[in-house]
Amino acid sequence: MWSWVLHRITGVAIFFFLLVHILDTALVRVSPEAYNAVIGTYQTPIMGLGEVALVGAIVFHAFNGLRIILIDFWSKGTKYQKVMFYVVIALWVITMLGFTPRHLINVFSH
Amino acid sequence: MSTAVIDEAAPAPTPEVIESFTVTVIIRRFDPEVDEQPKWVDYDVEMFATDRILDALHKIKWEQDGSLTFRRSCAHGICGSDAMRINGRNRLACKTLIKDLDISKPIYVEAIKGLPLEKDLIVDMDPFFESFREVQPFLIPSSKPGAGKERIQSVADRARFDDTTKCILCAACTSSCPIFWTDGQYFGPAAIVNAHRFIFDSRDDAAKVRLDILNDQEGVWRCRTTFNCTDACPRGIQVTQAIAEVKQAIMRGKP
Structure with missing residues (x-):
């Protein structure tokens, strides 16, 4: 249940990120100055923290997506779904432990 | 020494009293003829650890409020009549024992979700x-x-x-x-x-x-x-x- 709820929430969040991302990237066709101005606002600490949330959402969605594929296509997938959920959480924690400190040092050392 | 021997030879004749608990059951009641919206109503019932939620519903219906409406047929987990949402989980009332629930808190009982509510714990199947x-x-x-x-x-x-x-x-x-x-x-x-x-x-x-x-x-x-x-x-x-x-x-x- 909670894996599904998190999968939905992260999925919708990633969708809205992609929407904004396509719009801001498309700005380069409008004018390079406008593009630079918008991308410049992303270089703030608040956006840096937002990026941690974004990467967290994508990492969970990716690992849990693999878990769902295994549930659907591996004959023992439903039996080990709980174990696989804990593995997803563990992989998420490991990935975020690697990413977050390095990223935040970059964000706050500018 | 002698007292110990006597005690062993003659165990206490009084029958063992089985411990009972006052359990608060909060039921989501709905009477389509009176209520606009379902409402939560609480009842206190005296239960044993080995009683089931179905026994609590029976006690309420028989001793406190005869208008409480729910389905049950065999009462032994075979007919599938008394599925309901107990503490937020779908369970059969006849297979859920009081001892398996945390009775320090009230027990919430409501009709199963997703099907049209008809009355109290009864939905349109x-x-x-x-x-x-x-x-x-x-x-x-x-x-x-x-x-x-x-x-x-x-x-x-x-x-x-x-x-x-x-x-x-x-x-x-x-x-x-x-x-x-x-x-x-x-x-x-x-x-x-x-x-x-x-x-x-x-x-x-x-x-x-x-x-x-x-x-x-x-x-x-x-x-x-x-x-x-x-x-x-x-x-x-x-x-x-x-x-x-x-x-x-x-x-x-x-x-």
Whole structure:
């Protein structure tokens, strides 16, 4: 249940990120100055923290997506779904432990 | 020394008093003739640890408020009449013991979700049984057995669908499914379980028909593997597993 709820929430969040991302990237066709101005606002600490949330959402969605594929296509997938959920959480924690400190040092050392 | 011997020889004649507890049960009541909205009403009942939620409902109905309405038939987990939401989980009231719940807090009891509420703990089960009928849950053989013979099946072939024969159609699974809550058109886990029971039966020859019915926008592909149905099933059926097997059978085109 909670894996599904998190999968939905992260999925919708990633969708809205992609929407904004396509719009801001498309700005380069409008004018390079406008593009630079918008991308410049992303270089703030608040956006840096937002990026941690974004990467967290994508990492969970990716690992849990693999878990769902295994549930659907591996004959023992439903039996080990709980174990696989804990593995997803563990992989998420490991990935975020690697990413977050390095990223935040970059964000706050500018 | 002597007292100890006497004590051992003559155990206390008074019968052991079984401990009872005052349990608060909060029931979501709804009388369509009076109420606009369902409301939570609490009742205090004296219960033993070995009593069931169904006993609490009986005590309330018989001793406190005769208007409390709920379904129950066999009261022993076979008929599937008394599925309800107990502390937020779908359970059979007749199989949920007081000792398995935390009675330091009140126990919340409400009707199962996703089906139209009729009164108190009773919902309209018609949409549920409609989906059940749609998957043709009966044996459809294409050949007749020899005169005076039975349809022979090996132990392994019987074991293939053993799990899904246990269904008692209580609707605990279907009404625990978040997809079913928002999309009443979805067949629901119970209908798929009962389709599975015949799709994988070696004596049955209409698997293609049933797979076709379930290969629908509102069929098995609505399942998002939340596993709520597996957790809710009072018979311990691996519901999500059965749905996954039907999905794979549709992709293969045969059971």
